[in-house]
Amino acid sequence: MSAHRAGGAGPTAVVFAKECRESLRDRRVLLNALVLGPLLTPLLFLLLIQLVVGRELEKAEQPLPVAVIGAQHAPNLVAALRQMGLEQRPPVDDPEAAVREQRQDIVLRIAPQFAEDWRAGRPAQVELLYDSSRQEVRGEVERLQSMIEGYSSRTGALRLLARGIAPSVAQPVIVASRDLATPEARGAVLLGMLPYFLVLSALIGGMWLAIDSTAGERERQSLEPLLVNPVGRGQILLGKMLATAAFSMASLFLGLLAFYAVGRLLPGDESGLGLTIGLRFVLWALPVMVPLVLLIAIAQIWVASYARSFREAQTYLSLAQLVPLIPSIMMMVVPLRPAAWNAAIPLLGQQVTILGLLRGEPVDAAGVAIGALVTLGAAAAVFGLTLRLYRSERVAIYS
Amino acid sequence: MIEVEDLWKAFGPVQAVAGVSFAARDGQITGLLGPNGAGKTTSLRMLYTLMRPDRGRVAVDGFDAAAQPTEVRRRLGVLPDARGLYRRLTARENIEYFGRLHGLDEARLDEHCSALLRRLQMEDLAGRRTEGFSQGERVKTAIARALVHDPRNVVLDEPANGLDIMATRGLRDLLRALRDEGRCVLLSTHIMQEVAALCDRIVIIAHGRVVAEGTPDELRERSGQPNLEDAFVRIIGAAALGASA
Numbered sequence: 035m036s037a038h039r040a041g042g043a044g045p046t047a048v049v050f051a052k053e054c055r056e057s058l059r060d061r062r063v064l065l066n067a068l069v070l071g072p073l074l075t076p077l078l079f080l081l082l083i084q085l086v087v088g089r090e091l092e093k094a095e096q097p098l099p100v101a102v103i104g105a106q107h108a109p110n111l112v113a114a115l116r117q118m119g120l121e122q123r124p125p126v127d128d129p130e131a132a133v134r135e136q137r138q139d140i141v142l143r144i145a146p147q148f149a150e151d152w153r154a155g156r157p158a159q160v161e162l163l164y165d166s167s168r169q170e171v172r173g174e175v176e177r178l179q180s181m182i183e184g185y186s187s188r189t190g191a192l193r194l195l196a197r198g199i200a201p202s203v204a205q206p207v208i209v210a211s212r213d214l215a216t217p218e219a220r221g222a223v224l225l226g227m228l229p230y231f232l233v234l235s236a237l238i239g240g241m242w243l244a245i246d247s248t249a250g251e252r253e254r255q256s257l258e259p260l261l262v263n264p265v266g267r268g269q270i271l272l273g274k275m276l277a278t279a280a281f282s283m284a285s286l287f288l289g290l291l292a293f294y295a296v297g298r299l300l301p302g303d304e305s306g307l308g309l310t311i312g313l314r315f316v317l318w319a320l321p322v323m324v325p326l327v328l329l330i331a332i333a334q335i336w337v338a339s340y341a342r343s344f345r346e347a348q349t350y351l352s353l354a355q356l357v358p359l360i361p362s363i364m365m366m367v368v369p370l371r372p373a374a375w376n377a378a379i380p381l382l383g384q385q386v387t388i389l390g391l392l393r394g395e396p397v398d399a400a401g402v403a404i405g406a407l408v409t410l411g412a413a414a415a416v417f418g419l420t421l422r423l424y425r426s427e428r429v430a431i432y433s
Numbered sequence: 434m435i436e437v438e439d440l441w442k443a444f445g446p447v448q449a450v451a452g453v454s455f456a457a458r459d460g461q462i463t464g465l466l467g468p469n470g471a472g473k474t475t476s477l478r479m480l481y482t483l484m485r486p487d488r489g490r491v492a493v494d495g496f497d498a499a500a501q502p503t504e505v506r507r508r509l510g511v512l513p514d515a516r517g518l519y520r521r522l523t524a525r526e527n528i529e530y531f532g533r534l535h536g537l538d539e540a541r542l543d544e545h546c547s548a549l550l551r552r553l554q555m556e557d558l559a560g561r562r563t564e565g566f567s568q569g570e571r572v573k574t575a576i577a578r579a580l581v582h583d584p585r586n587v588v589l590d591e592p593a594n595g596l597d598i599m600a601t602r603g604l605r606d607l608l609r610a611l612r613d614e615g616r617c618v619l620l621s622t623h624i625m626q627e628v629a630a631l632c633d634r635i636v637i638i639a640h641g642r643v644v645a646e647g648t649p650d651e652l653r654e655r656s657g658q659p660n661l662e663d664a665f666v667r668i669i670g671a672a673a674l675g676a677s678a
Contacts, residue, residue, distance in 0.1 A: 048533040052522075059521040255517030259578065262481050262513060263534040264506040427484050 045265040049273025053247050054280060063242040067281040071238035072288030075231035080296045082227075097121040098174055098181075103129060104144035108152070111144070111160070111185060118181045133163045139171045140164045140178060155193070228392060229385035230362035232289060232319065234355065236327050237334070239285020240278040241351050244334035247274045249347035258430060267424045271335070275417065279331035286323055290316045315391045322391075322402055325409035326384045332413050336420040339429060361385050377401030380409040434459050434617055435480065435586055440489035442475055449475045451641040453489075457619040457634075459585070462612050464632035465621040468669065472641040473621040474514050477590050480619075481511045493586055507535070510584035512592055516575040518563040524574045525550065525559040528581050535582035542581075549577045553607065569600035576607070587611055589620040593627055605631055625662045637668055644672040 057063040096119075103125040105112045116122060126132045129141040141163040151158035160182065164175045191201035251257045261267065297311025337354055341347035361382040377383040377398065383405030391397065423429050435457040442450040450472040457463035465473045478484045480491050482502040491498035493505045518527050525546055532542045550556045553573050558566070563574060572592070580587065592608075593601050608631060612618050622628060628635050628649070635652060637645040645652060645668045649661055656664040 045534055045536075048530070052519075052530050055526075056519055056521045251517075254520070255515035256519060257517075258483060258513045258515040259511070259517070259531075259575070260534075261483060262506060262509070262511045263531060264503045264536075265534050266503075430483055 045263075045269040046273040046276070049270050050277050050280075053243060053274055053277035057243050057246065057277070057281060060242070060246070063246070063281070066242050067239040067285045068288060071235040071285035072292050074238070075235050076289060076292035076296045079228065079231055079293070080299060083296075098177060099123050099139075100178060101126050101129070101132075101138050101141045102144070103141065104146060104148070107144045107146055107148040108158070108160070111148075111182075114185045115178075115181055118184070120178070120181065129163050133165055136165070136168070138163075139168075140175060142178070227362060228293075229388040230359055232286065232293070232323065232388060233326070233330070233358040233381070233385070235289035236282045236286040236323065236330055237355050237358070239289075240282030240327075240331050240334055241355075243281050244274075244278045244331065245338045245341075245344055245347040245351060247277065248335055248338040249341040250344045252429070253343050261430050268421050271417070271421055271424055275328070275332050275335055278335060279328050282327045282331055283324070286327060287320065290319055311392065318391050318397055319388055322384055322387050322406075325406040325413065326380065329380055329409050329413040329416065332416045332420060336416050336423070339420060339423050357381075358385075374401065377405045378408050380405070380412045383409070434494055435588075435619055436490075436492045437476070437480060438490045438492075440476055440479055440491070441487045442472075442479060442484065443487060449641055450479070450486075453638065453641065453643055455636045455643060455646060457586075457617050459617045460612060460615045461633040462608055462618040462620070462631055463634045463636065464628035465619070465636050465638055466625070466628050466665065467621075467623060467638035469623055471623075471638045473623075473638055474590055476638070477588060477619075477621055478513075481509050481513070481588055482506055483513075507582070508584060508586055510579040510582065510587045512572075512576055512579045512587075512589040514590040516572065518566070518571055518574055518578075520564040521562060523560050523562050524555065524566075524570075524577075527563060527574055528578045531578045532581040537582060545581050545583060546577075549580060552610075553577055554603070568595040569597060572596060572600070572604075576604075580611075584616070586617040587619070589618075591622055592620055593622065593624065625665055629661045637665065639669050639672040642672070644668055 057067075098119050099121040101123040102112060105122065105125075112120075112122060126138060126141065129138065129143060132138040133141055143161040143163065145159050145161070148158045148160070162175065162178065164171055166172065166175075194201045194203070251260065260270065293311050294313070294316050297315075334351055334354070337350050338347040341350055358381055362385060364382075376386045383401070387397065387402055387405065437456070438454050440450050440453045441448075453472065453476050455463070455465075465476070467473050475484065479486045479489075480493075480498070482491075482498050482505055485499070491505070493508050496504040496508065498505045518524075519530070522530065528546055528549065529542055532545060537545065546559075550559050553576065555570070555573050555577070558570055558574070563571065566574065572595070576589075576592070579589075587608075589608075592604055596604060608618055608620070612633075620627075620631075632649070634648055635646070636643055637652075645655065647655065652664050652668070653659060653661060656667045658664040658667055
């Protein structure tokens, strides 16, 4: 009798250790948990950011080729625009048709009476011809417009000064940083994706173990002998859940490190994204995600336990990877103002907190604590559901 | 000592087990003999607490399976119908896993494992991952796993399935040795030669019911057939007539 109880680790620890050991020997698990999960999403993120930011920066610095009609009517204006980066192209015949047929992106037409109006101090007109339905031209149009407006307001100020009037009289309102609008909007989209990417690395990290230790165990017919041991099914389930969570956590941790590295590679302030992936981010994100990782682990095990085979479970869980996308899409489409109730919803709460951390906002400790409690409660509820499934005869017997 | 009393189990409309009773005593090999689908596996599954019977009672060394399933499982070494191993673990690690789940401490575990590996003549297999094991090697490992906690009662569901002649002989020697150590050995099989060569007592099951029980000699006598196989066919045939009547 004493042999049965003396010494030895508790059954949960025994199951945990065995699942971890077995998984560490599986190349597929290692590839997923320690390479693919943590690295795929930061690399994807880096690529996206480089693409977007790089294109914006490139555009801002590159010469802006524009066909100019009637340049001889306003040599000063054209010279000033060229200084700001305009690359003057020869005039084209029938500019309307040229723009419509996309042979020209933008055409600047200066009317013959420009010089006369200019000298008389009347508003002198220039025309911009472009196709606003073409997304890729929009940035260039905005840039040319702001160049012309800049020239116009400088000249206006000089004219007022010449008449002894302070230029500020004519400027009751100042609009600043008008041209930053575009990269920031795009940055927000990327920013909204980042919390999902983090959740995704946790999902990928634990997925194989969740399947292998449930549907895989049934398929290999090792579940029945396992359940004949004098150990409660709750203890077995808990061991499997903790092992899944451990791999999930490892994947998430490596993913965070990778994001940290990516953060250092980012073009910094010039990106205009307002991202801060520093040490503070890593140190906060980890504890914020722990309850969510536990919930994800047991949810994956629950779903995989319904499957009769490894492949079937894989199909279910691949679909389940899309679930955490819902809050991310919601936050992108309907930007949420962080409210108290957000924090209390598993998944959403963590994603809002991560987003706040990325923006460098202070952490709402009470909100994080409430979120952690609710998430742990949800994990316990799913654990109960899974245990009920495991106590039924349906799961125990493979046939 | 295993006592089974009036077990019933239905799966939907199918009555798999309809009133099975028998006893398997210590120091004896008891064979559950019956055609495929007779209800042997289901009866054993209720016995080792994987399934709950609709009716009836199981006791192992006096412990009731419904009231104290954990105590019952402690006293049983089970080779179930499903005997999958963990392919990425070595044979020894597979055995150790179950030993630890039985609460053996490391010193005892080591001692039991080494003794079992020697006894089953699988010391050269011990350090290999079970991935490429032959059927015989897999069954050996599964049996060692079932015996790691030194159980008083050993239950085996179709233990000779898929074994070649040499492996079957080895298995018989092992089961006899377990019996001679005073353990209660209970096995199910649909192979006549198996029980004839091995069992002290035979329980014949057909259509979810016990149709005959006794020593091989008693069964021969009762059916009036000098050959055990003929006796078996006769008894099962009579039961089939009885069931359809």
